[in-house]
Amino acid sequence: MDPKRELTSVDLAALVGELGTYEGAKVDKAYLYGDDLVRLKMRDFDRGRVELLLEVGETKRAHTVAPERVPDAPGRPPQFAMMLRNRLSGADFAGVSQYEFDRILEFVFEREDGTTRIIVELFGQGNVAVTDGEYEVIDCLETVRLKSRTVVPGSRYEFPDTRTNPLTVSREAFEHEMEHSDTDVVRTLATQLNFGGLYGEEICTRAGVEKEMDIDEADEDVYERLYSAIERLALDVRNRNFDARLYLERADDDGGADEGDGTSGEDPQPTTDSSADRVLDATPFPLEEHGELAAEPYDNFLTALDDYFFRLERADEQAPDPTDQRPDFEEEIAKYERIIEQQQGAIDGFELEAEAMRENAELLYAEYGLIDEILSTVQNAREQDRSWDEIEERFEEGRDRGIEAAEAVVDIDASEGLVTVELEGSRIDIDASEGLEQNADRLYTEAKRIGEKKEGALAAIEDTREDLAAAKRRREEWEADDGDGDDAGRNEDDDVDRDWLASPSIPIRENEPWFDRFRWFHTSDGYLVIGGRNADQNEELVKKYLEPGDTVLHTQAHGGPVTVLKATDPSEASSSDIDLPDSSIEEAAQFAVTYSSVWKDGRYAGDVYAVDSGQVTKTPESGEYLEKGGFAIRGDRTYYRDTPVGTAVGIQCEPYTRVIGGPPSAIDGQAATTIDLEPGRYAQADAAKRLYRRFRERFEDESFVRKIASPDRIQHFMPPGGSRIAEE
Template structure:
């Protein structure tokens, strides 16, 4: 039996009551760990410090933890955490609720300047969305663009479709839901009633009903017993009649407690945890159990022990993963996504063709709509209008013959033009109906864009599995003798290291764009006009080389001959390889990348040729400079950026031209101009880095999505094909 890693809908229904007791607590600070764990530090008037964890990754949970168990704060708060601090600092916790019976919690915080809602999605990929009081999304950990719903900054938050809530359903509705099923009782409870597998089985057991009984064989007496068990469960949740249990593996020896109690239970301190529930479950009767005073305390202990259990599990590296099954799975998904894309294309094209058809048959369509609108203005009923069209058809009037249906309730008339049936809003004119079709086609095209992004994700997952298979097969057959391995750190396998020591260093140039060339020279560039100004005025020294793109909107790029702490010298001859890398850096972080182009022209000059003094009659904008003398041009310089994680001599994210970064980092990912916004692309890189490193906590500490974004070019990006 695998341990529980996600809270159920019943768990959340129980959890809401206990979390509600903290209403009135004030928020002190917010933290984000990696891209899936949010921590809110609060102060309660009666109980003091309160720590709330919201995790939406592979583990999905929401509960308070004891202060001594909170993880160390990240060194640099990412943008999402700073946004939370700005909105929540000093705010009052006003309450928490569960959306319908879904695995969604909504936390509400009040401050004099407004309301903030944190919506935590504990299903699927998981998400945390921060909205204002009117549900407009301020920011979210994951953007969602699906056919059924959208969650993106700037839009109104959309909840998933409503699900049946079995804890509030009445007897008649319960029976109707059950009778729509064509399977057995337990599967119907799990799916139609949304109980899930465990609680579907628990309801059957408590009601004394055979789980495998076919719905067709169920009578009123069985329904009464099942509904009675559900009512008792719902009553326990509403009245907070909890007896929380933490379940763990039962030792082999006989004589341990079997009734879910703890009186004769063996020592559980070293046993593997399997589940945590708000009350004892008969379905867990075969497991050893430990009772708790509160569900929050039980959750705190459970997830701490779950993490310890997983850290202590041996890594089965001698067993070959089933790469072929993974590859086949992703290939099936890609095929399905291609089908969806083709469907979107056909649907959008059909909408556009229908709009064009309306204009092509302008006179006929206008006659139909004008006839209906005139009749409605004279208070004619829809029945009378239908009769008039029937009379027109009998007389052979073309406009009447085109009308094939009228929906009086919706005010829609359906016309058939060239064998195509088109629904028209009768109260609108032809142009408005055509615009509606064009708008719908555009909306469907946007769905197609979302599907294209999804298929790109799947392709990258497929390629990663194929690379892992290649690495496995190469490692399996290389015949190397581990005793002959070089013990020096230069040959250390950082990716396989289970515990990488953190060696932080924040250099003076970290707030600029920067990288070190393959020859070890520092290159720095401005992020904005103010930094461009500062670089020229404060950090430009004799011997430095200045580079800039011909295109407008590029950074001032300085290839440093010496460090500012060293004596400057104009005698240093910078290697051409370093100048070329600096040129690629200059073009990659300019408007060339933002415009989606793959190359641009760059020029280089000596530092003495750069001046902030304009010629008579000229004017220099902030960040601008004048050049005196000849320039060296690097035409058609290709863009190119790699982001990497460096482990030696310091542990940090670095970024710049691939030829430089790949030599200095333990792992790199190369980028090219693409469709993904900077923040979304940074999250994708973060997930890829976590997959590559054995020590995921190391990646979380030093390479958050915000830190990765610090080294990415402006504009859209995508991971380059390998």
């Protein structure tokens, strides 16, 4: 069983009640981590500081967390977080609701200047949309443009089409959904009634209904039991009759329930978790479907979720690094061998049990007259309204007289209507209400069912044998690789050869250089290129950072940045004797044209000119005027005609961990991975989110990408205007 990473509709229905107890709390601040985790810091009059996390990425959750567990605040709040702060600072939390039975929560905040609604979509790719009181979208993490609905800034927020809410469904609507299904009961509950897989199975178990029962075989009694189970569940949710549980697999019992599973009797206190225990689920009340798992009780569901996701994240972070240590192949191989031994024992047991069933059926036929006499005696007595006690006394009298049929009867179960007979040393239960043929057929059918279980076990053992063979192959490959060289003495200086994408844990080594607020990159020859983001920065570059020996580049097109190819760092002595490589100048030219209006206009090339720093002046010719950020050129210019636009965004892991961007020829050699861009139809913010998701897919350590490469940081290195990934 894999750990739960997304809250269910039932979870959200339970959460609404508990989150509602924080109504009246005031919002202090909002944060955004990456492109999928929103944190709201609030103050509650009675309970003090309240931290609310809303995550809509691969993990989808919404719950409060203990203050000591909140992630460190990002260094630079992105635009989305600033928008939230502007709208929510000092606002009152006015309530939360679930949309129908969908995985959507709507948080409402009130302030004197208006209402703000935060709509959290915990399904599909996930989304957080911020709207005003009339549901007009102010901003959203993901823009949605589908035939069925649209979620974009400036438009009215559109909820998905409504679905059946099983917690409020009438009996007539319930039967309608069931009768119009073409699958089995559990799938109908999961899809038609929208319970999802886990709670669909839970309803069946609570109702005592076989999950795989075909819907055509379900009668009125089945419907009644299912609907009653649904009503009880709905009543628990409405009345907040919760008894939260955190389910886990103990390291010492391979997932079996222990005496302290907390599913009945007095609730024990949550045990101190071992780092080897594996959390699997957190639910608002005990589930019979999790009866085989160890469980820890909690006072409320919010606390259970906080602990669950904290321990889940910690387990992910503490997973051993396969690149740093030898996997325990022996333990893995031994585990598969134990499983095969157990599976083989089960197969042998199935064979013996099925064979015994068939032999018993044949014994019934072999003693046809005897069994028929026993069944006729019982059936005639029942037709004469004789009690089971009287029937048992009659067989006892028969044994005393030496009647063979009576001597064969060794027990009678009045509650089940079963008679146990002993034939050739085997004891066989026969149903007294049926004939010999029906009893024999039942035994043959049971033998067939056990045979099918054996077939399933045979398939499972073959899978395990393949797993065993694969583990042995991995051991051989590891040992072969280990013999190719000695990794002893490996240290951080070897990072240049490290496979960063496959590393499950990448250390953060941050550095904010003086030029980070400008556009910048280092050429493939190691020279720094900086460009202005606006007129103020263009002005600053020319006045403050332009030194002898530098080269200045600019596009012929209007609206380009002042681009300076630095011959030296400002902390070094300047020199006009440095001969800058042509390759660096060409990369700087591509940088200049890429971040100009050429890209914004959707063109793929433009003209760029280059001059020495001494040719640039802020003093205009007589009678002329220079705008802010403008400059005058004296002397000849060197032109680079039809310079192609082109940029790449990458993630650098050594010597620092950060996002970088610039011409692909320069960036490719400096980053662990890069993505090339070209002019396209995606707005800058949307394109940045697409890049962010691509990077998360490439790195084994997704948390590393979230920490250093948020969409906002990626956008920092992207050209103005629309973009698209070059390979798409």
